[in-house]
Amino acid sequence: MSTNKDITLDDNFDLLIENGDFVVSPSDQQHVNCIFLAHAGEYKQFPLIGFGASRFLKKTTASKQKFLRELTIQLEMDGYVSPEIENDFENLIIKV
Numbered sequence: 001m002s003t004n005k006d007i008t009l010d011d012n013f014d015l016l017i018e019n020g021d022f023v024v025s026p027s028d029q030q031h032v033n034c035i036f037l038a039h040a041g042e043y044k045q046f047p048l049i050g051f052g053a054s055r056f057l058k059k060t061t062a063s064k065q066k067f068l069r070e071l072t073i074q075l076e077m078d079g080y081v082s083p084e085i086e087n088d089f090e091n092l093i094i095k096v
Contacts, residue, residue, distance in 0.1 A: 004028055028080075028096050035074050036094070049077060 006027035
């Protein structure tokens with residue numbers, strides 16, 4: 001179970017607000033989702049962070065090994081040691 005907490009984002013990556021205040025909740029899965037979707041350079045404070053999943057969607061020759069290696073490196077850069085990655089591209093599950 002996650003012990004890290006952060007301001008929560010909704011499904012559209014907007015701030016989740018309830019009763020006029022930010023919602024704070026466990027955040028590991030949210031962080032993984034953001035790293036997975038973001039491209040390197042999108043986080044100005046940490047320009048090397050960002051997997052950029054759309055890069056692999058556009059390539060017809062994307063190898064599974066390269067995909068998993070780069071994703072693991074990105075998650076480890078954010079402190080997720082030995083993330084567990086299951087299934088293929090279509091049904092990807094990332095456990096931290």
